[in-house]
Amino acid sequence: MLNHQNLTLAHLEFLTSIVGAEYVSSKDSDLEQHSKDESFHDAVRPAVVVFPGSATEISSILKYANQQHLPVTPWGAGTSLEGNPIPLCGGIVLDTLRMDKIIQLHADDFQVDVQPGLRYKVMNAALAKQGLFFPPDPGANASIGGMIANNAAGTRTLRYGTTKDNVLRLEIVLSSGEIIRTGTRAKKTSSGYDLVHLFIGSEGTLGIVTEATLRLSPLPEKFSAAIASFTTPQAATQVVSNIIGSGLVPAALEFLDAATVRAINATGEFNLGSSPVLLMEFHSATDAGLREELTQVEMLCKDGGCENFEAGLGRDERDRLWRARHRTYDILVRSHPGRAYLIVDVAVPISEYSRLVVAAQEALSEHGLQGYLVGHAGDGNLHPLVPYTPGDATSYAVAWAVDEKIVKAAIAMGGTATGEHGVGIGKRRFMSLEHGASLNAMKAIKATFDPNGILNPGKIFEPD
Amino acid sequence: MLNHQNLTLAHLEFLTSIVGAEYVSSKDSDLEQHSKDESFHDAVRPAVVVFPGSATEISSILKYANQQHLPVTPWGAGTSLEGNPIPLCGGIVLDTLRMDKIIQLHADDFQVDVQPGLRYKVMNAALAKQGLFFPPDPGANASIGGMIANNAAGTRTLRYGTTKDNVLRLEIVLSSGEIIRTGTRAKKTSSGYDLVHLFIGSEGTLGIVTEATLRLSPLPEKFSAAIASFTTPQAATQVVSNIIGSGLVPAALEFLDAATVRAINATGEFNLGSSPVLLMEFHSATDAGLREELTQVEMLCKDGGCENFEAGLGRDERDRLWRARHRTYDILVRSHPGRAYLIVDVAVPISEYSRLVVAAQEALSEHGLQGYLVGHAGDGNLHPLVPYTPGDATSYAVAWAVDEKIVKAAIAMGGTATGEHGVGIGKRRFMSLEHGASLNAMKAIKATFDPNGILNPGKIFEPD
DSSP states (O other): OOOOOOOOHHHHHHHHHHHOGGGEEOOHHHHHHTSOOSSSSOOOOOSEEEOOOSHHHHHHHHHHHHHHTOOEEEESSSOOSSOTTOOTTOSEEEEOTTOOOEEEEEGGGTEEEEOTTOBHHHHHHHHHTTTEEOOOOOSSOOBHHHHHHHTOOOTTHHHHOOSGGGEEEEEEEOTTSOEEEEEOSSSOOOOSOOHHHHHTTSTTSSOEEEEEEEEOEEOOSEEEEEEEEESSHHHHHHHHHHHHHTTOOOSEEEEEOHHHHHHHHTTSSOOOOSSOEEEEEEEESSHHHHHHHHHHHHHHHHHTTEEEEEEEEOHHHHHHHHHHHHTHHHHHHHHSTTOEEEEOOEEOOGGGHHHHHHHHHHHHHHTTOOOEEEEEGGGTEEEEEEEEOTTOHHHHHHHHHHHHHHHHHHHHTTOBSOSSSOOTTTTGGGHHHHHTTHHHHHHHHHHHHOTTOOBSTTSSSOOO | OOOOOOOOHHHHHHHHHHHOGGGEEOOHHHHHHTSOOSSSSOOOOOSEEEOOOSHHHHHHHHHHHHHHTOOEEEESSSOOSSOTTOOTTOSEEEEOTTOOOEEEEEGGGTEEEEOTTOBHHHHHHHHHTTTEEOOOOOSSOOBHHHHHHHTOOOTTHHHHOOSGGGEEEEEEEOTTSOEEEEEOSSSOOOSSOOHHHHHTTSTTSSOEEEEEEEEOEEOOSEEEEEEEEESSHHHHHHHHHHHHHTTOOOSEEEEEOHHHHHHHHTTSSOOOOSSOEEEEEEEESSHHHHHHHHHHHHHHHHHTTEEEEEEEEOHHHHHHHHHHHHTHHHHHHHHSTTOEEEEOOEEOOGGGHHHHHHHHHHHHHHTTOOOEEEEEGGGTEEEEEEEEOTTOHHHHHHHHHHHHHHHHHHHHTTOBSOSSSOOTTTTGGGHHHHHTTHHHHHHHHHHHHOTTOOBSTTSSSOOO
């Protein structure tokens, strides 16, 4: 697809001269490990995996790779879900494993400077000692660099925003090898073009992030979880609109359909009933605020035909519920041996969420598939899980067709092909439909920043 | 500075053929009105003012201007403060006056599609009937297009974000005449490069916005204002850090120094004491939440040495206080006949706010100037008002030097040359200092989107 050169011995020698022999690997195990993320996309091995230790080393490597037209794909934790770091054209994988430091905490400003290889959960465990946390919670123990690459989001995004909303400053190595720093530690700025937001979500196709200043939040002092059951998914999703419309801002507002609830119950660890549920969390600076918020939400749920409302769950029960939510995928995989799930990731305006749920159900049932619907409902983000049998091309093609149907429905509703997983490989085919003529503007930016197409080639844009 | 052609009769005939004779003006009054915004920068007249009625008309004009190398500067309400729409190279001014419609309200989604010429206050008055509002409050009755161009912000940004945080979708005419639509009505997306954020704050140098989907908020049902006086500005600004650090999120948290307070009192309409004050507003979905929030803030203020704390102000008193705040500039101008004020606009991390106040005081007193300090303290945004005598070059040069000193101090503290007014003409000279090598990346984007440099030439970047 791109006119890349194959890696030669001379290339390997150069890489070794930059990072040292112990940080250049062509071992089978390393190539295999860096051939596949957690998505359903096929594995592709790189020619070599390099573990750089600094921005300067990455700069030297990119400058060289750019001259030699070698593909370079950055790698974080490998937890992404759209094939975002799969080295489609082989070449060099740059694993940021060693660049995993907290550089400086600015506690008074709720900010921290970190390296891209730092893991999300590791960082938040360290920050918790200061009463702080980085709120965008992707569920997985992603790397910060990967979260920035994909503009990751999750259960807490409703109140705290996506990764994009919580990054102030970036250090980036461009394809030329030039190192730039962009953004400011001030909370707001109108100073020139917003390169920070341009690079976030660009999946390593415009440059490689080597440092980031993140915006933190104080760990909530008062919080409460609640769970509400409804007879139909439509009743549940209508209440989502009503809650958001009331001006209340839950920290999380998740939808799980009846099939998902039953699968979670089947583990024997939970009893969430047998109806669609909304799983909610509230954060507040005050007890009274929290109580009144819960009262209002309970009223809205009951007005909306809620069968059962359980609130005021303690920290243990709340943690247990969120573990269930985060483990949904694993639970489904384990309860259906031999089956895997394509995780669709679409988002629509809240008012369309009920219709999106119906469209997803229809797309699944048209093919006689038993899928599962979970989603960050407060954000209008739905993740239909579409079953397929790994290795079975027909079953895979069916899942792919269901995905297409749901994504096209979301775009037709004014929504997006990807709410939080990024484009990677799986969503390239919808970019033209979603973006129209603005896709050419994106391609022009790509050509400006990476004229030789060495950075994560094959992602976001369909191959020519 | 740029190799633009002068406008000829043929050019005027073309413009007339596109928009009609009544919407092309070379009248003295129109040229004069479009030669100057509300900043301290010198007026420059355009050759012609055009009042287009649609994106299609703007497309035809840009396509032609691009072929003919004619400068085109978009114009909204002219309320900007850094010379952002002054047509430095003459040429065509495109006034979006006629494109002032609310296209569609999506009340269930808290969104509205609008044209760029719509005025902020006019729009919010219409939205109030639906219980909704667009929160970034620039004080002035700016156009929505101008707010997008400058990433405007203001008193409510602390809780609700800047313009950038509240725009979901844009229609833009590029310099080529191509019309693109970018963004989504979904609340979040990871789909490709973030052109929406790239265009917001680009001051019409990359394209002209012809439609925007804005994110609205429900009008707060419960609110309260409070005012707290402190013996020193340092005591006041330290309390700002403590309030933000506590996790409380005031809707507004403004700082006014003693000189400003006295000037406001001198109008006879207010009595705010004679000490530096913090002016605050709180929004809550619940009464109990509001009460508890006020109690906590009062405690933090008193712990921080507050002399006087007055809270629970009614709607009238609150509206009166905000009018005083928004009228500060006019009050100062009126109370000092013959004097004008250069409004500095810098932002720093909260922890540096006290030092920034000191640096601003020093910069003023070095030159024996009586300035005034006001600011959106919760955002770390300070507006020192530096007096000068219009028409007096020496006095102007002194004000310019004070501005430079304060901006450099802010950048040295990890801050930005402009928190909310944009770069325009006045901040171009700091772009290299603030952005370093990333300024070249911005210039590369400019060259990609506007290869002939026709769009708002002379802004953001210093002339070559």
